[in-house]
Amino acid sequence: MARLAAVPARHARFVEDKHLAALATPIEARGELVYRRPSHLEKITIAPAPERLVVDGTALRFEHDGRVETFDLVSRPELAALVEAVRGTLAGDLAGLSASYAVALAGDEGAWRLSLTPRSVALARLLRLVAVEGHGAEPEQIDIIEADGDTARMRITPLP
Amino acid sequence: MSRPLRPLLLALGLAAALVAGVFARVDLRADMADLLPQGVSLSQRLVLDTLREGAAATLVLIGIEGAPEPVLARLARDLAARLTASGAFRLVADGGAGADPAALEQLFRYRYLLAPAPPAAFTAPGLHAALPGLVAGLGSSAAPLVKRYGLTDPPGVFAAVLGAWTGEGRLRQSGGAWFAPDRPADAPRALLLAQTAGGGLESGGAALATIRAAFAALAGGASPGHPRLLLAGPPVFAAEAAAAMRADAHRLTLISAVSVLALLLWRFRSPAVLAVVLIPLLASLAAAALAVQLAFGFVHVVTLGFGMTMLGVTVDYPVLLIGHRKQGEAQAGTLRRIGPAFSLAVLCAALGLTSMLGSAFPGLAQLGLFALAGVVTAAAVTRFALAPLIVAAGLAPVPLRAPERLLRIERLRRFRLWALVPAGAALGLLAGPHGLTLETDLARLSPVPPAALALDAELRAELGAPDMGEILLVPGPDLDSVLAAEEALMPRIAGLEAAGRIAPVTLAARLLPSQATQRARQAALPDAATLAAAMESAIAGTPFRAAAFAPFQADIAASRTLAPLRPQDLNPFLAARLAPLMLHVGPSGAGERWFGVIAPARAADGAVLAGALGATPGLMRLEVKASADALLAAYTAQAWRWLAAGGLAVLVALALFLRDPARIAGVLGAIAAAILLTLAALAAAGARLTLFHLVALQLMAGVGLDYALFFARRQLDTEERARTLSTLALCNAMTLATFGVLALSRTPVLRGIGATVAVGALAAMVFAFLFAGERPATISLSERTEDDPWPR
Numbered sequence: 001m002a003r004l005a006a007v008p009a010r011h012a013r014f015v016e017d018k019h020l021a022a023l024a025t026p027i028e029a030r031g032e033l034v035y036r037r038p039s040h041l042e043k044i045t046i047a048p049a050p051e052r053l054v055v056d057g058t059a060l061r062f063e064h065d066g067r068v069e070t071f072d073l074v075s076r077p078e079l080a081a082l083v084e085a086v087r088g089t090l091a092g093d094l095a096g097l098s099a100s101y102a103v104a105l106a107g108d109e110g111a112w113r114l115s116l117t118p119r120s121v122a123l124a125r126l127l128r129l130v131a132v133e134g135h136g137a138e139p140e141q142i143d144i145i146e147a148d149g150d151t152a153r154m155r156i157t158p159l160p
Numbered sequence: 161m162s163r164p165l166r167p168l169l170l171a172l173g174l175a176a177a178l179v180a181g182v183f184a185r186v187d188l189r190a191d192m193a194d195l196l197p198q199g200v201s202l203s204q205r206l207v208l209d210t211l212r213e214g215a216a217a218t219l220v221l222i223g224i225e226g227a228p229e230p231v232l233a234r235l236a237r238d239l240a241a242r243l244t245a246s247g248a249f250r251l252v253a254d255g256g257a258g259a260d261p262a263a264l265e266q267l268f269r270y271r272y273l274l275a276p277a278p279p280a281a282f283t284a285p286g287l288h289a290a291l292p293g294l295v296a297g298l299g300s301s302a303a304p305l306v307k308r309y310g311l312t313d314p315p316g317v318f319a320a321v322l323g324a325w326t327g328e329g330r331l332r333q334s335g336g337a338w339f340a341p342d343r344p345a346d347a348p349r350a351l352l353l354a355q356t357a358g359g360g361l362e363s364g365g366a367a368l369a370t371i372r373a374a375f376a377a378l379a380g381g382a383s384p385g386h387p388r389l390l391l392a393g394p395p396v397f398a399a400e401a402a403a404a405m406r407a408d409a410h411r412l413t414l415i416s417a418v419s420v421l422a423l424l425l426w427r428f429r430s431p432a433v434l435a436v437v438l439i440p441l442l443a444s445l446a447a448a449a450l451a452v453q454l455a456f457g458f459v460h461v462v463t464l465g466f467g468m469t470m471l472g473v474t475v476d477y478p479v480l481l482i483g484h485r486k487q488g489e490a491q492a493g494t495l496r497r498i499g500p501a502f503s504l505a506v507l508c509a510a511l512g513l514t515s516m517l518g519s520a521f522p523g524l525a526q527l528g529l530f531a532l533a534g535v536v537t538a539a540a541v542t543r544f545a546l547a548p549l550i551v552a553a554g555l556a557p558v559p560l561r562a563p564e565r566l567l568r569i570e571r572l573r574r575f576r577l578w579a580l581v582p583a584g585a586a587l588g589l590l591a592g593p594h595g596l597t598l599e600t601d602l603a604r605l606s607p608v609p610p611a612a613l614a615l616d617a618e619l620r621a622e623l624g625a626p627d628m629g630e631i632l633l634v635p636g637p638d639l640d641s642v643l644a645a646e647e648a649l650m651p652r653i654a655g656l657e658a659a660g661r662i663a664p665v666t667l668a669a670r671l672l673p674s675q676a677t678q679r680a681r682q683a684a685l686p687d688a689a690t691l692a693a694a695m696e697s698a699i700a701g702t703p704f705r706a707a708a709f710a711p712f713q714a715d716i717a718a719s720r721t722l723a724p725l726r727p728q729d730l731n732p733f734l735a736a737r738l739a740p741l742m743l744h745v746g747p748s749g750a751g752e753r754w755f756g757v758i759a760p761a762r763a764a765d766g767a768v769l770a771g772a773l774g775a776t777p778g779l780m781r782l783e784v785k786a787s788a789d790a791l792l793a794a795y796t797a798q799a800w801r802w803l804a805a806g807g808l809a810v811l812v813a814l815a816l817f818l819r820d821p822a823r824i825a826g827v828l829g830a831i832a833a834a835i836l837l838t839l840a841a842l843a844a845a846g847a848r849l850t851l852f853h854l855v856a857l858q859l860m861a862g863v864g865l866d867y868a869l870f871f872a873r874r875q876l877d878t879e880e881r882a883r884t885l886s887t888l889a890l891c892n893a894m895t896l897a898t899f900g901v902l903a904l905s906r907t908p909v910l911r912g913i914g915a916t917v918a919v920g921a922l923a924a925m926v927f928a929f930l931f932a933g934e935r936p937a938t939i940s941l942s943e944r945t946e947d948d949p950w951p952r
Contacts, residue, residue: 020298022311022708027299048299059230059335064300072233072335126304146304 003109003137005092010035014043016154033156041087055083081123085116085130089139101130111135165432168553171545172435175442182446187458218250218364221392221619222352222371223340227385229348233335235378235387236350242374243354248367251355251736254337263733267325268309271318272685272719273678274671281315282686282716287698290314295703312711324670325737340622349390351623355740356395364395365402392616400612402461408905419897420475427890428482432553436478436546440538444471448534452526460526466855467530469913472898473863474538476891477502478546480870483887484880485556491547497880499543501869504817506539508810508869509862515806516858521795524851535862557883567878569885576930583833583927586840597848630766632773633780634756639727639742642756643674645776652772653758662768663761668741671734678724685720688713755780799854806858810865818872823932827868830931834864834924841919852909856916863895863917864924868932885929892925 016029027048034042043053051064058073060083073080081100088097097103100123101116116130124147131143142154224232224239240254267274280286294314297306309318332339340349356367368391375389424433448467452459480502485494513535516528634649636642646669656662673681686694695709727738743755760766770781811828818824838860842853867888876884899921902914 018299018303020303020307022307022705023295023298023703024705025703027295029299043301045300049296051300053301057230062301064302070229070233070334072230072237074234076336148307150307 003092004090004139007090007092007137008037010090011159013157013159014154016152018150018152020150021148032159035087035090038091039087041083041090055087077120078123078126081118081120082127085132085144086142089114089132089142109136165435165553168432168435168439168549171439171549172442175439175446175541178446179442182450182453186449186453188464189458189460218356218395219393220354220356220367220371220395221616221623222354223349223390223392223619223622224352224375224387225347225349225390226388229339229350230335231385232339232348232350232387233337235375236337236352237335238378239371239374240352242378243371246370246374248357248370249354250357250739251353253353253737263731266725266731266734267321268318270719270722270725271313271321272716273681273722273724274673275317275320275324276681277315277317277684281317282691282694284694284697287314287694288702290316291698291702291704311708312715314709314712325734338623342622349622351619353623355736365399368396368399390615390619392612392619397612397616404907408907408910412901412905412910416898416901419901420894423890423893423897424479427557427886428555430553430555433482433555436482436550436553436555437475439546439549440474440478440541441471443541444474444534444538447537448530451533452530455529456522456526459530460523462523463526463530466527466852466913467534469898469902470527470531470855470859471534471538473859473895474535475894476863476866477506477538477542478550479891479894480866480887481542481546482550482555483557483890484883485550486879486883487556488554489551489556491551495543495547497873497876498870500817501873502539502543504813505862505866505869506535507813507817508865509535511809511813512803512806512858512862515802515809516799516855518802518805519795519799521799521851524795524799524855527855557886570881570933573930573933579833579927579930583836586833586836589840590836590843630760630763630781630783630786632758632760632766632769633743633782634758634776635778635780636754636756639754640674642742642754643669643672644676645778646756646758647674647677649773649776649779653769656768656772662765665758665760665765665769666741667758668738668756671738671741672725672727672730675724675726682720682722682724685716687720688717691716796849796851796854799851803854803858807861823872823874826932827865827872827928830868830871830924830927831861831864833927833931834920835861837923837927838916838920842916845915847912850909850912852912853916856913857920859913860917860920860924863891863921864928866891867924867928871928871932874934881933888925888928892921895921 010033012033014031014033018027018029020027029045030047031043031045034040034044039055039057041055045051045053049064051062053063054061055073058080060071060073060076060079062069062071071079073083084096084100087093094103097116100119102119104115104117106113106115112134114132116132118124118127126147128145128147128149129143130145132139132141133143134140138156138158140156142156144152144154146152222239224235227235236254240252243249243252278286281290291314294306294310297303297310300306310316332341334348338351340351343349354367354371356364371391372389379387379389421434424437425431445468448471449459449464452463452467480498481494484498510532513528513532517525517532519525519528634642634645636645646667650667650669653662653665653667657664669677691713695713696706699706699709727735727742730738741757743757744753758769760769766781766783773779814824814827818827835857838857842849847853870884870888873884896918899914899917902910903918905911905914
């Protein structure tokens with residue numbers, strides 16, 4: 001975690017595969033991730049449809065279809081926990097993650113796996129598990145398993 | 161304490177005890193509604209009810225600015241939660257209208273009954289057309305929301321329901337709060353609407369205190385930024401006006417009391433004179449409050465405020481008595497000289513005030529009775545109780561210096577015909593094109609500062625809240641009939657909106673359709689087999705699995721058998737949202753009447769709507785502001801007629817008691833000239849005559865009559881004339897001190913009264929001296945015994 005916390009900023013490409021019960025075929029999304037310490041996270045999706053999701057502190061800004069929606073994460077604890085799973089991991093913020101999740105770390109510095117299990121019933125109604133895998137200071141893959149069994153796997157490649 | 165002062169102080173104590181005793185029992189009210197007439201016709205009653213406690217009258221517009229948007233959003237949400245919990249508000253809307261989970265759940269469950277589905281929404285092509293959007297949604301970051309509300313509702317009916325109930329449109333939503341549109345990004349402003357639970361000044365004031373306290377508690381911990389609270393709306397205006405008036409009254413009363421005190425001490429060189437002045441004042445206050453309490457069942461604070469101002473002039477009575485007393489004189493001597501003029505002045509003042517009793521405007525009638533009872537009591541106490549006390553205390557003005565100066569002053573009367581020039585000029589001005597107009601705009605009576613009105617207009621425009629200047633009422637015997645009647649109007653209203661001829665309006669039926677409409681929508685829903693077949697062919701060739709829409713199909717099946725949603729079944733949050741759109745008149749049960757309220761958002765929309773819907777049976781167009789203004793104009797005109805009648809009664813009294821045509825002409829000429837000059841001064845200042853000016857003119861005429869009648873006494877020796885001149889000058893100075901200070905008030909109403917009375921009293925003093933007194937030549941010839949002032 002300490003090595004994760006030592007990285008001041010990240011810029012990466014991602015490819016996300018969603019497997020939804022509603023759809024017979026998975027949906028693939030691709031784009032870029034930007035993270036700056038301490039609390040700036042940006043997810044820019046290029047395909048299948050362009051959208052931009054920016055989190056700064058507790059302010060979440062969602063741009064899609066030419067519309068802009070803003071949310072305050074304080075009033076949306078579930079959304080906040082979801083954001084925190086990614087941002088807290090990138091920040092190496094174990095204390096922050098532990099507020100919402102039971103955190104389990106397995107493996108070694110060469111190849112590690114961080115498992116996040118929701119602590120609250122409300123969050124568990126939404127989310128079953130978030131698992132992050134990586135090596136060294138680089139997270140490589142984030143798996144999100146929702147309560148209804150739908151899954152999303154995001155693979156991350158650092159950009160120079 | 162010297163022995164002769166003891167009776168005086170005992171009397172003062174008695175008067176003070178009287179005031180305390182009366183005010184312990186008086187029912188003091190501050191609700192402006194108590195001053196308004198009840199209204200005769202149904203539409204008048206509706207107008208006045210709307211003004212009093214309608215949605216518009218109880219609406220508080222709240223803005224928060226001065227911090228970054230997320231901070232403001234959180235403040236707005238927390239403030240809304242605290243206000244809702246306080247119970248002081250009927251409705252708090254903060255843009256999180258869908259945030260109440262139970263309300264959201266109810267709207268979602270009844271979605272296919274509450275809003276129309278697009279044509280062919282449940283056919284295979286209709287359903288198929290919705291699928292690409294759903295796929296895109298599932299691919300986006302909003303996928304959890306699409307799974308919850310999209311897959312269960314491919315036609316997107318819930319969005320329409322939510323839009324109607326949360327009031328889509330101008331406002332921008334951010335972080336679960338409303339934000340003003342069209343503001344720079346670095347200066348956002350969060351907006352809330354709150355409706356106080358009760359009408360009236362008291363509940364309004366308490367509600368505002370709740371808002372301020374809640375905001376202070378929340379904003380203290382907010383960072384970054386220094387959030388500011390902006391408040392507007394009728395309850396705010398009422399409370400602020402009352403506070404401003406109270407503050408003014410305290411400050412100005414202190415200033416005028418100190419100056420009156422100084423004048424009295426300078427003239428009489430005895431602190432005992434203060435007791436003399438206070439005794440009739442306190443007694444009159446007690447009598448006035450008691451009379452109003454007995455006649456009306458309560459005393460309004462406005463009556464008390466203005467009434468006390470009017471009673472301020474009764475300070476003249478004891479001053480006239482002491483001022484005319486010679487050193488060491490017995491009471492009979494003084495009374496013989498001033499008695500007739502004193503009695504006639506009081507009689508005329510009483511006659512003038514009696515005319516106010518005739519007003520159908522309860523506020524004015526109450527004020528008239530208050531002043532009448534007060535003036536008569538003050539005069540009686542002065543005449544019968546104070547006269548012996550003054551003699552016992554040995555009070556009299558300091559001896560005058562040589563009367564030659566007086567004669568020099570009186571020589572001015574030789575030029576009195578010249579004084580007709582300003583009076584004539586005043587008449588000319590009033591008759592000309594820039595003469596006086598009656599104030600017919602109720603809003604202009606409002607003591608609200610322009611800055612507050614501007615803030616109100618700004619917040620109102622940002623929130624899209626109607627100002628209720630005009631409403632259309634759709635009648636019906638019960639709620640459901642009103643909803644059905646509104647639905648019949650809806651195609652035409654929608655046509656006007658679509659053509660851009662009116663801004664969108666909110667109708668109760670747009671939120672909650674009638675039972676019949678809900679049943680019709682249910683009947684149009686497909687049965688399970690039809691829908692399943694349509695769904696199956698719709699998803700052919702798409703990535704969707706059949707099971708994805710099982711919850712949707714179950715919801716449609718459930719919707720077909722739901723009992724239609726009635727107003728009384730609504731979740732409390734939703735019921736509060738619907739309440740302002742319905743107006744209820746009459747007792748519950750048989751004979752009750754319901755009205756659907758259509759409040760046009762823009763001023764010009766009312767006429768367009770009324771024109772388009774004109775033929776609808778029973779539809780009422782209520783021009784709230786225009787009707788209220790017309791009512792006010794009618795009452796103002798009536799009050800002026802009564803004032804004229806009172807003036808006529810005074811005229812008769814003067815003719816009967818003075819008899820001598822020359823003296824009648826002198827007294828009337830002085831009063832008429834003073835009134836003309838005052839009115840001309842008002843016209844020149846661009847004032848429009850209100851009910852308050854009427855009260856002020858009456859006051860000023862009463863004071864002027866005192867002067868004229870005392871100057872008009874005849875056959876007085878030089879010494880007595882000197883006493884009269886100096887006493888009246890003192891009275892005039894006291895009036896100027898009191899009302900001149902009032903003219904400095906920040907409250908327009910008080911400023912108007914103060915300026916009118918001050919200008920009028922000064923003019924009356926000058927004209928009474930010139931016209932009502934005798935010319936010096938006559939004086940020297942007819943100087944006779946002072947004991948017989950009235951020639952038989």
